[in-house]
Amino acid sequence: MPSLRCIECDSTFSDQEILYVCPSCDGLLEVAYTAGEVEERLDIDEMKSGVLGVWKYRAFLPCDERVSIAEGGTPLYKTDRLADWVGVDELYIKNEGGNPTGSFKDRGMTVGVSKALEMGLSRVGCASTGNTSAALSIYGAKAGIDAIVLLPAGKVAMGKVAQALMHGANVISIKDNFDRALELVRQACNEKDIYLLNSVNPVRLEGQKTIGYEAVEQLGWEVPDRMFLPVGNAGNISAIHKGLREWRQHGIIEELPKMCGIQSEGSKPFVKAIKNNQKKITPEGEPETLATAIRIGNPVNGPKALNAVYDTGGTAESVSDQEIVEAQKKLARLEGIGVEPASASSVAGLKKLVDNGEVEPDEKIVCVTTGHLLKDSEEIIEVCKPPKEVEANLQTVLNHI
Known part of the structure; x- marks a missing residue:
């Protein structure tokens, strides 16, 4: 059976205990597997079968499937028009809005x-x-x-x-x-x-790390140079880093992508910590941004997320709500990918770092978009022009075309 390991003091506990933080030092926990446990469950042929979904990676998950609604298997889009706008040669969007609940x-x-x-x-x-x-x-x-x-x-x-x-x-x-x-x-x-x-809860993050697994598989088992993710509670960036680190340990991949976390300027405690090379995040009391999914002032997985960036030589950046909306519209109008505002922050952050010369144009980039456009339809009405209301006759309609 896997165990729960404290990332601070290295204490270990049974995964059958209901624990969220270390009872010894209050540090965050992560699920730990022995090499034997992984090898016993690992079926390389199945994993490389091309059929996507969370549970095909069961060798790296802490329990057996008991409840599933066909989650995972989300598309990875090669987005050439968006890449031109951003200023890179090769850009992929891993669109998590394709999950059953839209995130x-x-x-x-x-x-x-x-x-x-x-x-x-x-x-x-x-x-x-x-x-x-x-x-x-x-x-x-x-x-x-x-x-x-x-x-x-x-x-x-x-x-x-x-x-x-x-x-x-x-x-x-x-x-x-x-x-x-x-x-x-x-x-x-x-x-x-x-x-x-x-x-x-470290168990939940084990499912989220499969985003990274799928992205690598969809790229023909090639690791991208960088992965960009929105950061709210900092679970995704932490989970993907952990999952790919485990794959490297088992020889499935050789390198890790640089992990890059993006926040809104109105809610950026993680970004501040990275830019100041800090080991701890200072919480913000009143976070505010139209990107409601990342409106979080005290990211619970901050220590794991900081490690993900420092370990891979990645970075973090904040973007304005205006930049988020611009990226949201470009995703929709250049590539037909509809996402909620928080999702678009990954693309907005990438563009800002390219413009600033911190990301090279020839790097292979994966941006994760985390939620579907219709998750926040009120925001769409606020940032887009409303429909034109006209008289119901042909000439009036033609005048507005």
């Missing part, structure tokens, strides 16, 4: 809820800026267990709230921000025997 969170929830079932638990919970709540609610419904969600009131796109409500979650809105919601749900989970499935 990458499904990868983590299929593993997290499967683990909850393995341990005989009947309730799961989370705090959320939206996408986590949608995924938790849907996988909880599929598994037949209760889902409890805390949201910051008025700070979550309605498309995401609608998903949680329709799938029967107990949705509670608090009059504060996401960081406070996470504090409260962690306390409530401890009090009420609820399995917490925010990204502080």
